[in-house]
Amino acid sequence: MISIVDYEGGNLFSVVKAFEFLGAEPRIITQPKDYDGGKIVIPGVGEFGDAMRALNERHFQDFIHKVAADGVKILGVCAGAQILFERSEESAAVAGLSFFENKVRRFSPGGKIPHMGWNTLEICRRNALLKSIKSGEYVYFAHSFYVPADDLDFEIAHCEHTNRFTAIVNDRNIFGVQFHPEKSQKTGMQILRNFIDL
Amino acid sequence: MLAKRIIPCLDVTGGRVVKGVNFIDLIDAGDPVEQAQFYDEEGADELVFLDITASSDGREILVDMVRRVAERIHLPFTVGGGIRSVEDMRQLLRSGADKISINTAAVENPTLISAGAKAFGSQCVVVAIDAKRKDKSWDTYTHGGRRSADMDAIEWAKKAVELGAGELLITSMDCDGTQSGFDNNLLARISEETSVPVIASGGAGTVQHFIDAVETGKADAVLAASLFHFRKLTIEEIKKEFLKNGIPIRIPA
Numbered sequence: 001m002i003s004i005v006d007y008e009g010g011n012l013f014s015v016v017k018a019f020e021f022l023g024a025e026p027r028i029i030t031q032p033k034d035y036d037g038g039k040i041v042i043p044g045v046g047e048f049g050d051a052m053r054a055l056n057e058r059h060f061q062d063f064i065h066k067v068a069a070d071g072v073k074i075l076g077v078c079a080g081a082q083i084l085f086e087r088s089e090e091s092a093a094v095a096g097l098s099f100f101e102n103k104v105r106r107f108s109p110g111g112k113i114p115h116m117g118w119n120t121l122e123i124c125r126r127n128a129l130l131k132s133i134k135s136g137e138y139v140y141f142a143h144s145f146y147v148p149a150d151d152l153d154f155e156i157a158h159c160e161h162t163n164r165f166t167a168i169v170n171d172r173n174i175f176g177v178q179f180h181p182e183k184s185q186k187t188g189m190q191i192l193r194n195f196i197d198l
Numbered sequence: 199m200l201a202k203r204i205i206p207c208l209d210v211t212g213g214r215v216v217k218g219v220n221f222i223d224l225i226d227a228g229d230p231v232e233q234a235q236f237y238d239e240e241g242a243d244e245l246v247f248l249d250i251t252a253s254s255d256g257r258e259i260l261v262d263m264v265r266r267v268a269e270r271i272h273l274p275f276t277v278g279g280g281i282r283s284v285e286d287m288r289q290l291l292r293s294g295a296d297k298i299s300i301n302t303a304a305v306e307n308p309t310l311i312s313a314g315a316k317a318f319g320s321q322c323v324v325v326a327i328d329a330k331r332k333d334k335s336w337d338t339y340t341h342g343g344r345r346s347a348d349m350d351a352i353e354w355a356k357k358a359v360e361l362g363a364g365e366l367l368i369t370s371m372d373c374d375g376t377q378s379g380f381d382n383n384l385l386a387r388i389s390e391e392t393s394v395p396v397i398a399s400g401g402a403g404t405v406q407h408f409i410d411a412v413e414t415g416k417a418d419a420v421l422a423a424s425l426f427h428f429r430k431l432t433i434e435e436i437k438k439e440f441l442k443n444g445i446p447i448r449i450p451a
Binding site: 012013021113114120138142143189 | 199200201202203238243244265268269270272273274292293294296297316317318319320321322364365393394395418419448450451
């Protein structure tokens with residue numbers, strides 16, 4: 001079973017439908033007490049600070065830390081992956097969920113911002129989330145903030161736009177993807193299938 | 199490396215496609231899901247649905263259409279036409295659209311751009327500009343190209359980006375329908391003077407036009423409608439030529 005956290009997010013519907021398409025039984029949870037076991041997906045919403053505030057209003061922050069400590073597998077998508085980090089330049093005063101150390105930064109001028117469209121994955125560590133996926137496969141990105149590629153242990157795949165940044169992170173049971181697997185056609189579906197199969 | 203995007207545009211009204219792919223064995227050519235699936239299989243990087251009724255009467259029908267497409271297609275898509283409020287945007291985004299395109303509403307009420315960007319992020323807000331050459335510059339048109347807004351198109355593009363537009367969809371009214379190439383001067387000016395991705399629209403006729411739009415026009419994505427619908431050119435053909443010319447493009451897995 002997959003529980004999808006609803007905190008007034010943007011593209012919740014597509015994430016739900018992608019999991020249904022794959023034969024999983026996604027379930028939307030709007031408060032911690034809706035949770036009935038299984039994996040958790042945190043989809044993306046607009047701003048880092050707004051996302052954290054919305055999560056807190058619904059008492060999700062403590063809940064997520066608790067289930068994470070119990071070993072529940074969690075996947076953050078796009079902005080939902082960014083809030084797994086400590087802080088963001090987008091909302092400097094707001095602390096993130098801090099599963100991963102590093103700060104989310106704004107793309108510097110020079111390239112087009114947002115980084116929008118299909119870009120290639122550069123796999124740097126083999127990972128169960130990347131079963132049947134090869135370096136060079138395209139996935140769909142739409143974001144203005146990124147986590148720099150710093151060769152830290154949790155960085156699984158990178159991507160490049162103006163500079164190198166992390167596309168996939170994983171530490172134990174916590175996973176984050178900067179792109180939108182639910183909009184990344186076959187490659188994206190394979191990654192979601194891999195998450196279901198973990 | 200970030201790939202250039204090829205985007206077919208589908209006109210819809212009452213939740214049905216009225217300008218979509220022709221001459222093939224679709225069971226129901228008006229079905230947006232079938233149309234989307236066709237272009238998905240052909241290698242489209244993204245889709246644009248333009249509601250030509252552009253009134254709020256049919257909003258529920260449009261929302262339902264967006265839902266049906268998002269249920270079946272795992273490809274990003276933009277919805278435009280008659281979207282006038284943050285609430286309209288929210289409804290469509292929550293139903294599975296990735297981006298909302300606004301044109302007349304943005305000219306009449308520029309704060310809609312900033313409000314949309316604040317609520318959903320810039321990456322969800324596309325500002326569409328219909329531009330028509332006027333002496334040495336370009337004028338902005340609204341209401342489906344019927345009314346001049348008396349605003350310089352390049353200045354408007356810059357302002358829209360300042361307000362939070364995450365992408366610009368630039369249609370040259372002079373080139374639209376001519377199949378004689380994009381207005382690459384207009385595209386290059388806008389691409390150089392703003393920081394967001396630019397989608398070229400209006401004038402596609404040959405593969406070379408697509409190449410010119412990204413090389414000379416510096417566009418990040420290229421949109422076409424009739425050319426694809428009437429099978430004058432396929433997305434596959436364009437992508438092959440892009441590869442030959444060393445232009446980064448996604449060949450579907």
